[in-house]
Structures are given as C-alpha cells and as structure tokens.
Amino acid sequence: MAIGRLHSVETFGALDGPGIRTVFFLQGCPARCMYCHNPDTWNEDDGEQVTVGEVVSRARRGRPYYGENGGVTFSGGEPLLQADFLIEAMDALRRDGIASAIDTSGTYFDDKSEDVISHCDMVLLDIKHIDPSGFKELTGREQGTLRLLIDAINRQEKPVWIRQVIVPGFNDDEEYIHELNEFLTRIKDIRKIELLGYHNMAEPKYDRLGIKYRLKGVKPMNSESLEKLSDLTKIK
Numbered sequence: 001m002a003i004g005r006l007h008s009v010e011t012f013g014a015l016d017g018p019g020i021r022t023v024f025f026l027q028g029c030p031a032r033c034m035y036c037h038n039p040d041t042w043n044e045d046d047g048e049q050v051t052v053g054e055v056v057s058r059a060r061r062g063r064p065y066y067g068e069n070g071g072v073t074f075s076g077g078e079p080l081l082q083a084d085f086l087i088e089a090m091d092a093l094r095r096d097g098i099a100s101a102i103d104t105s106g107t108y109f110d111d112k113s114e115d116v117i118s119h120c121d122m123v124l125l126d127i128k129h130i131d132p133s134g135f136k137e138l139t140g141r142e143q144g145t146l147r148l149l150i151d152a153i154n155r156q157e158k159p160v161w162i163r164q165v166i167v168p169g170f171n172d173d174e175e176y177i178h179e180l181n182e183f184l185t186r187i188k189d190i191r192k193i194e195l196l197g198y199h200n201m202a203e204p205k206y207d208r209l210g211i212k213y214r215l216k217g218v219k220p221m222n223s224e225s226l227e228k229l230s231d232l233t234k235i236k
C-alpha cells in the first residue's frame with residue numbers, strides 16, 4: 001500500500017472546490033513561486049507519513065457535511081508528485097462514495113499524472129502565468145508541464161476551476177486578463193474562473209525559514225481593482 005507525505009489537513013474547507021471539503025495538503029513541490037504561502041511544503045522529505053486508510057478515515061469524519069457537492073481536495077505542495085498514493089486514495093474514497101478533487105499548479109507532469117487526473121472528479125488548476133517567460137520567472141519551472149496537464153485534463157474530460165493569483169506590477173492589468181481568457185479557451189470544461197489577490201502575509205514565514213522573499217515591498221492587491229479585473233474574466 002502506498003504511503004503519502006502530508007503537510008497538513010483542513011477540515012470544513014469552503015474555498016478549495018465546491019461545497020464543504022476536507023483538504024489534504026500534500027508535502028513536496030518542485031516549484032518555487034515568488035508568492036508561495038507555504039514554503040514549508042517544498043521539501044519532499046518532510047511532512048507526516050500517512051496511509052491511504054488514515055486519509056480515508058479522516059475524510060469519512062467530514063461526510064455528514066459534504067452534501068451533494070463537497071468531498072475531499074488534495075492540494076499541496078504539488079499533489080501530482082505523489083501519484084501512486086493519490087490513485088489508491090481516490091479509488092478508496094470513491095468506493096466510500098466520497099468525491100475527490102486535485103488542486104494542481106501545472107508545474108509538474110510525469111507518466112503517471114494522467115492516471116491521477118483520470119481518477120479525480122474535478123481539477124482545480126492554478127494558472128501561474130500564461131507566458132512561458134512569466135511562468136519561469138514566477139515558479140522557476142518551464143511551462144511545458146502546464147500544457148501537458150491541460151491536454152490530459154481535456155482527454156479525461158474533467159471539469160475545471162481556474163485560479164489565478166494577481167500580483168501588483170506583475171499581471172494586474174486588463175491586457176493580461178484578456179490574454180488569460182484567450183489562453184483558457186484551450187480547456188474544454190471550465191466551470192469557474194477565480195482571481196485571487198496577492199497578499200504578503202507569508203513574508204514572516206520566509207524570514208523564519210531563512211528564505212529570501214522575492215516580493216519584498218510589493219503591496220497586497222487592492223480589492224476594488226481585483227473586482228474590476230474579475231469582471232473581465234469570461235468562460236468561452
């Protein structure tokens with residue numbers, strides 16, 4: 001039986017997918033996003049080791065609250081790093097009648113990733129940046145993995161929620177949103193597009209971990225401007 005590495009668990013999560021959800025934040029991420037809130041998820045060797053049985057039994061506790069739409073979300077870190085564990089866990093959850101979503105960053109894709117996508121009920125896709133150069137600057141990774149992931153999501157015909165963090169001075173202009181709309185037309189089944197405003201609350205965490213915070217001095221995103229940009233998003 002596969003063993004997973006878990007960073008933390010959130011019960012009654014209302015933000016990471018539809019309905020009320022139990023969110024498992026998995027340990028390990030190949031990206032180094034400038035605004036990452038959880039740099040303590042980066043190291044693949046950290047975190048608590050868990051079995052599929054433990055995950056299922058924690059997920060079962062939330063069942064009275066899931067209703068029609070809720071369930072489990074596997075977030076991170078980058079969950080696609082733990083394919084074998086996820087496939088087993090999602091199979092077990094499905095046998096229990098619990099739906100599962102994957103919250104992925106598009107910064108990682110390997111020969112098991114499509115199998116993971118085929119096992120989930122929906123994908124939360126964080127678009128880091130639509131341009132290869134912006135993607136690289138923000139995450140330290142090449143954008144090719146995002147394109148492979150989108151192809152797999154389309155082949156598997158999974159519904160998708162898009163999330164895009166808006167950072168002042170980086171992608172907070174109308175032109176970016178129009179280009180984002182255009183970029184997203186390549187995804188078959190988008191149900192929602194959500195813009196999230198950058199905030200700098202993670203900065204003290206970086207100081208504690210001794211990691212350089214690359215967005216030092218960048219102000220949090222203004223909520224009025226974010227709303228205006230959100231009004232420009234559109235699902236084809």
Ligand code: SF4
Binds near residue numbers: 031
């Ligand atoms: S992909 Fe997510 S967990 Fe990984 S560095 Fe970026 S924001 Fe952090």
